[in-house]
Amino acid sequence: MAEVxxxxxxxxxxxxxxxxxxxxxxxxxxxELASQVLLIVVEFAEVYVVFHQVRSLGxxxxxxxxxxxxxxxxxxxxxxLAVGHVDRLPFxxxxxxxxxxxxxxxxxxxxxxxSDFALRRLGRVLTGVVVLVIAVVAAHVTxxxxxxxxLVTTPIAGAVIFGSVFIATATIGFHVTEGMEFANAxxxxxxxxxxxxxxxxxxxxxRLFTFLVPVAFVxxxxxxxxxxxxxxxxxxxxxxxxxxxVSLIAVAAAIALWRNxxxxxxxxxx
Amino acid sequence: xxxIAVRPAAAFAEAGFRRWATYRQAAVAGVFxxxxxxxxxxxxxxxxxxxxxxxxxxxDPAALSxxxxxxxALIAVVMIFTDTELADRVRxxxxxxxxxxxxxxxxxxxAADLGRAAWSLISRGIVPIAFGAAFFGFHVPSDPxxxxxxxPSVVLAVVVSFALRFMLNLTAFWLTEVRGIVxxxxxxxxxLAGHLIPTQLFPGWLHTLAYATPFPAIVQTxxxxxxxxxxxxxxAALVAAQVAWAIGLLAMGRVVLARATRRLVVQGG
Numbered sequence: 001m002a003e004v005x006x007x008x009x010x011x012x013x014x015x016x017x018x019x020x021x022x023x024x025x026x027x028x029x030x031x032e033l034a035s036q037v038l039l040i041v042v043e044f045a046e047v048y049v050v051f052h053q054v055r056s057l058g059x060x061x062x063x064x065x066x067x068x069x070x071x072x073x074x075x076x077x078x079x080x081l082a083v084g085h086v087d088r089l090p091f092x093x094x095x096x097x098x099x100x101x102x103x104x105x106x107x108x109x110x111x112x113x114x115s116d117f118a119l120r121r122l123g124r125v126l127t128g129v130v131v132l133v134i135a136v137v138a139a140h141v142t143x144x145x146x147x148x149x150x151l152v153t154t155p156i157a158g159a160v161i162f163g164s165v166f167i168a169t170a171t172i173g174f175h176v177t178e179g180m181e182f183a184n185a186x187x188x189x190x191x192x193x194x195x196x197x198x199x200x201x202x203x204x205x206x207r208l209f210t211f212l213v214p215v216a217f218v219x220x221x222x223x224x225x226x227x228x229x230x231x232x233x234x235x236x237x238x239x240x241x242x243x244x245x246v247s248l249i250a251v252a253a254a255i256a257l258w259r260n261x262x263x264x265x266x267x268x269x270x
Numbered sequence: 271x272x273x274i275a276v277r278p279a280a281a282f283a284e285a286g287f288r289r290w291a292t293y294r295q296a297a298v299a300g301v302f303x304x305x306x307x308x309x310x311x312x313x314x315x316x317x318x319x320x321x322x323x324x325x326x327x328x329x330d331p332a333a334l335s336x337x338x339x340x341x342x343a344l345i346a347v348v349m350i351f352t353d354t355e356l357a358d359r360v361r362x363x364x365x366x367x368x369x370x371x372x373x374x375x376x377x378x379x380x381a382a383d384l385g386r387a388a389w390s391l392i393s394r395g396i397v398p399i400a401f402g403a404a405f406f407g408f409h410v411p412s413d414p415x416x417x418x419x420x421x422p423s424v425v426l427a428v429v430v431s432f433a434l435r436f437m438l439n440l441t442a443f444w445l446t447e448v449r450g451i452v453x454x455x456x457x458x459x460x461x462l463a464g465h466l467i468p469t470q471l472f473p474g475w476l477h478t479l480a481y482a483t484p485f486p487a488i489v490q491t492x493x494x495x496x497x498x499x500x501x502x503x504x505x506a507a508l509v510a511a512q513v514a515w516a517i518g519l520l521a522m523g524r525v526v527l528a529r530a531t532r533r534l535v536v537q538g539g
Contacts, residue, residue: 031450
């Protein structure tokens with residue numbers, strides 16, 4: 001028990017040092033926070049422009065797509081805040097600073113995760129939640145306890161799913177030195193795609209992002225239940241409720257991949 | 271104003287090409303990512319066209335496919351997401367070495383950037399376009415003016431984007447941490463350049479706003495020449511706008527550089 005306390009105290013100290021480091025460049029921090037909010041505005045502009053042209057996309061109207069968008073952005077924002085910087089792994093591997101992580105009496109993954117706790121990413125989470133709340137009202141969601149439960153748990157499950165995707169794809173860095181861009185297809189690609197109804201995608205993309213990289217559980221599937229709709233593509237309704245269990249499977253898979261990657265690590269030789 | 275001669279410029283361009291050609295794995299990864307994003311983007315646009323009754327804002331499915339794949343191919347060529355190499359050199363002080371060289375800083379970096387762009391076009395541009403053409407269709411341009419202007423238009427797109435990125439990087443002389451302003455730039459360029467969604471689909475006010483900036487000149491213009499949405503005098507006018515932006519922004523960059531170097535205090539001996 002004492003060991004657990006001292007470990008979490010160590011992580012807390014690491015996170016606190018990152019936070020105070022960011023607070024020391026105030027102007028830059030303010031610009032970064034503002035640009036995180038602007039990011040959402042620009043991203044959402046795409047949805048806005050689409051619905052300037054048409055009234056429905058893949059069978060979903062503006063408010064319904066905004067609901068998908070709110071779920072996806074708040075989940076991705078949380079994941080990005082917590083673990084988004086694990087894509088810096090190749091940098092640590094190349095410069096040999098990963099060896100320092102290995103020498104300290106804390107888990108390497110834990111240290112990598114706490115190596116850069118970027119508070120500016122809070123801007124994205126907050127904007128996502130605001131869009132979500134507005135969309136819930138605009139889409140006339142009936143507020144049953146079941147819907148409320150889904151609305152609260154979905155961004156959390158979604159964050160865990162995206163976090164697992166971040167960690168799983170970062171392990172590519174252990175095997176291929178300059179291949180980190182591969183990860184973007186699943187992290188940022190998954191985030192981009194999860195904010196649109198899956199009915200617009202072809203079968204290959206749909207299956208890939210439902211069963212292999214489970215981002216369908218981040219927004220599309222739970223949103224079907226929240227909107228009291230059936231999947232036009234015929235997936236069973238109970239899948240809408242599987243976000244949390246799927247997120248746990250995703251974490252287990254990500255940790256297994258991480259351990260496997262760590263076994264391949266031989267050091268930079270410095 | 272000392273302009274660099276042709277031979278050193280060619281040497282810089284070649285060095286730019288060879289330097290980036292070292293990263294083959296990165297190029298393969300980049301092609302994969304561009305292709306996945308291309309499929310996602312095109313799926314959304316095709317769904318828009320279906321909802322709109324077959325075509326939208328002058329784009330039929332083949333034109334949308336062309337738009338999606340050319341815009342994906344151009345990401346690396348015109349560096350939509352920019353880089354911060356020059357800003358890093360300002361921050362570390364290495365810029366002093368660059369300024370001491372007997373070549374023009376802006377034009378030598380421009381030459382190297384054109385070399386880099388050539389490598390990007392070959393390594394990251396051709397495969398997504400070929401993939402898209404094979405699976406989703408492609409509009410081969412038929413208008414002689416557009417065909418003649420296509421290559422100059424891509425080169426001008428690189429020059430305009432370079433001129434913008436050059437000034438963006440120079441802000442490092444005033445700001446210690448450029449990450450915020452870089453993010454700001456990336457978001458503006460992604461939307462206003464027509465990279466996320468074609469500018470023809472924009473509502474009127476956003477379209478006007480976009481064309482008041484140089485961003486459409488770095489992505490939408492070469493695409494319009496390929497999709498056939500701009501032909502004849504219209505195509506010529508778009509390329510003329512690219513020329514004007516290129517000259518204006520390069521000149522502005524020289525003014526910014528002159529002011530920046532006056533601020534420069536080199537540390538140490």
